Amino acid sequence: MYRRDFLKRAGSLALSRPVLASAAAGSFFSGGRLLAAPQSDARLLVVFLRGGYDSANLLVPYSSDFYYETRPRIAVPRPGSRSDTALELTADWALHPYLRDSLLPLYQKKQLAFVAFAGSDDLSRSHFETQTTLELGQALGGSRDYRSGFLNRLAQELGRDSSRPCAFTSELPLILNGSLDVHNIGMDDAVKDSPFSDRQKAMLDAMYQGAGLRDKVHEGFAMRHAAADALRREMQAADGKAVSATGLAGDLRRVAVLMREQFNIGFLDVGGWDTHVNQGGAAGLLASRMESLGQALAGFAQGMGRAWDKTVVMVVSEFGRTFRENGNGGTDHGRGTVYWVLGGGVRGGRIAGEQVKVAASTLNDDRDFPVLNDYRQVLGGVFQRMYGLDRAQLQRIFPGGKAGDLGLV
Numbered sequence: 071m072y073r074r075d076f077l078k079r080a081g082s083l084a085l086s087r088p089v090l091a092s093a094a095a096g097s098f099f100s101g102g103r104l105l106a107a108p109q110s111d112a113r114l115l116v117v118f119l120r121g122g123y124d125s126a127n128l129l130v131p132y133s134s135d136f137y138y139e140t141r142p143r144i145a146v147p148r149p150g151s152r153s154d155t156a157l158e159l160t161a162d163w164a165l166h167p168y169l170r171d172s173l174l175p176l177y178q179k180k181q182l183a184f185v186a187f188a189g190s191d192d193l194s195r196s197h198f199e200t201q202t203t204l205e206l207g208q209a210l211g212g213s214r215d216y217r218s219g220f221l222n223r224l225a226q227e228l229g230r231d232s233s234r235p236c237a238f239t240s241e242l243p244l245i246l247n248g249s250l251d252v253h254n255i256g257m258d259d260a261v262k263d264s265p266f267s268d269r270q271k272a273m274l275d276a277m278y279q280g281a282g283l284r285d286k287v288h289e290g291f292a293m294r295h296a297a298a299d300a301l302r303r304e305m306q307a308a309d310g311k312a313v314s315a316t317g318l319a320g321d322l323r324r325v326a327v328l329m330r331e332q333f334n335i336g337f338l339d340v341g342g343w344d345t346h347v348n349q350g351g352a353a354g355l356l357a358s359r360m361e362s363l364g365q366a367l368a369g370f371a372q373g374m375g376r377a378w379d380k381t382v383v384m385v386v387s388e389f390g391r392t393f394r395e396n397g398n399g400g401t402d403h404g405r406g407t408v409y410w411v412l413g414g415g416v417r418g419g420r421i422a423g424e425q426v427k428v429a430a431s432t433l434n435d436d437r438d439f440p441v442l443n444d445y446r447q448v449l450g451g452v453f454q455r456m457y458g459l460d461r462a463q464l465q466r467i468f469p470g471g472k473a474g475d476l477g478l479v
Contacts, residue, residue: 119387121343125408134428154352172364180419189441195403200388205245209470222248235335322366326373379414406439447474
């Protein structure tokens with residue numbers, strides 16, 4: 071190993087939040103094993119679909135003739151007896167047929183709700199700008215603090231003893247930036263005990279002998295060891311029908327193990343939703359991705375076991391897509407989208423939030439769904455019910471946000 075490579079890897083472990091547990095949060099490892107579950111029974115997982123997915127082909131407005139007029143190639147057929155037709159949920163909305171075996175059962179058990187016409191007041195239609203807006207959770211007007219994401223602020227309000235946040239990403243996302251140190255476990259190396267050999271660990275220990283960061287380095291190793299051990303035990307106990315540890319389903323199965331045993335706030339992002347070309351309708355590119363995500367979430371629910379009853383999963387995206395299909399059989403950047411809220415204690419089996427008839431006259435800028443349910447109002451209402459937060463706390467999490475509660479939990 072070249073010295074520069076060793077120092078780079080050592081620095082990533084010792085100096086940056088992505089690999090570290092917070093030393094101030096207190097030690098909860100003993101010999102690499104967990105001492106106790108988080109004090110709060112509630113679990114929150116935020117899944118961010120980066121790229122702006124086409125919500126009109128997930129939650130199909132099948133009662134709208136306008137939908138079928140403007141999507142001659144990519145519309146999902148109205149509910150019917152064929153396997154490629156949408157799955158009726160209400161008199162106006164239906165679910166994509168590729169979610170028949172994953173999300174539909176959760177909806178029928180009232181453990182899944184959809185919030186239509188959701189989004190932010192960011193008008194840029196830029197992936198980067200709108201993702202930043204959502205992750206910060208701050209008002210658009212005036213200056214914004216790019217060092218403070220709303221999930222970190224939520225964790226601060228809950229307190230260090232009750233909050234163990236973790237980003238299941240390769241790098242710490244903006245949504246978890248802040249003054250509270252956050253765990254970070256990339257799924258690509260989640261089952262690895264450590265990126266270092268015993269000899270390299272000894273060298274690293276010697277480098278930080280007597281330094282203030284030494285305890286954090288040790289805690290970083292302990293966290294990796296405990297996480298890897300928990301995942302190995304889960305894999306060994308799995309039967310022949312268990313989801314394979316590859317792809318998104320495997321990632322979310324591992325996330326379930328870690329959130330069940332170690333963390334009570336989690337974040338995961340999933341890319342590949344920017345479908346400008348050959349999007350497909352009842353089948354195709356988007357359908358396959360939604361199918362994979364639906365199966366992965368169903369596997370996560372199963373993997374949480376009894377903890378699922380006090381778990382809430384929120385699936386969000388920076389914006390929706392244009393309502394009309396484009397000339398390439400795809401859709402372009404839009405505004406309003408559909409959020410998903412899943413969990414054993416969710417008041418599901420419904421389409422929540424303010425709604426309007428899907429028609430040409432109700433489109434935003436004559437091109438996409440309007441935003442009628444602000445993301446800070448939707449998430450704030452969920453947080454309020456999950457954690458018993460008061461209005462002052464919600465204002466610190468979402469400064470300048472509107473008070474609101476859709477009764478989702």
